[in-house]
Amino acid sequence: MNGTAVCLAGVLAVGGAAALASRNSEVIRKWRTWLVSAPLVAGFLWLGAPGAALLAAGLGVVGAVEYGRLARLRPADSWLVAAAAAGLPLVAWQAPGLLGRVFAGTLLAAALVPVFGGDAATGARRAATGVFGVAWLAALTGLVLLRGAALPLMFAVSVADVGAWCAGRLGRGPALSPLSPAKRWTGVAGGALAGGALAGVAALAAVAALGGGGVWGGSVFTPRT
Numbered sequence: 001m002n003g004t005a006v007c008l009a010g011v012l013a014v015g016g017a018a019a020l021a022s023r024n025s026e027v028i029r030k031w032r033t034w035l036v037s038a039p040l041v042a043g044f045l046w047l048g049a050p051g052a053a054l055l056a057a058g059l060g061v062v063g064a065v066e067y068g069r070l071a072r073l074r075p076a077d078s079w080l081v082a083a084a085a086a087g088l089p090l091v092a093w094q095a096p097g098l099l100g101r102v103f104a105g106t107l108l109a110a111a112l113v114p115v116f117g118g119d120a121a122t123g124a125r126r127a128a129t130g131v132f133g134v135a136w137l138a139a140l141t142g143l144v145l146l147r148g149a150a151l152p153l154m155f156a157v158s159v160a161d162v163g164a165w166c167a168g169r170l171g172r173g174p175a176l177s178p179l180s181p182a183k184r185w186t187g188v189a190g191g192a193l194a195g196g197a198l199a200g201v202a203a204l205a206a207v208a209a210l211g212g213g214g215v216w217g218g219s220v221f222t223p224r225t
Helices: 002-022 025-046 049-071 075-094 096-116 122-145 146-172 184-214
Strands: 176-177 179-185
Touching: 002 025, 025 049, 049 075, 049 122, 075 096, 075 122, 096 176, 122 146, 122 184, 146 176, 146 179, 146 184, 179 184
Parallel strands: none
Antiparallel strands: 176 179
């Protein structure tokens, strides 16, 4: 845990210095958000499977609410997507052998809700958006299944997200989707480049760790067992 805390504090300190130097209110606001959320995420993941399950369930409910708003889901559909997003990580923690069956059952339930409601006009769209929402948010279950790899993966996603934001703001270009007009194709390219650069650094660090040991080959990202 000490190695994780040192790395996390260093990243937040460097990011905070850069954010303050930019004098950009939006960048500073995002850094403040990370200043609060990053230690919470790391703490949950350090607790192991129980913490990862609770974290994934909480993120899933928040994601379901946001998805329901963007996709304009009906209350019944939104409730089902939220229940699936919260329940699947708990199943992965307590009964991983049943995860596949439960996942398939939630997909089927999402498709059948409009059928049981007799919605002939918009039933197909509701079924499609419900199934997609369940499948999309089910990816959060990976926080439980990945165990010690979850934290470095979330760090990599964060780096790619920062790269995408910077590239999108600086490069502009065509919008990526009408659901989120602020997202741009230049951001996709920037995120891919940032992720690729991080992967290269991680590969070099792994080679160095395997050759001589050190914190990167030890317990920097090792959760509590």
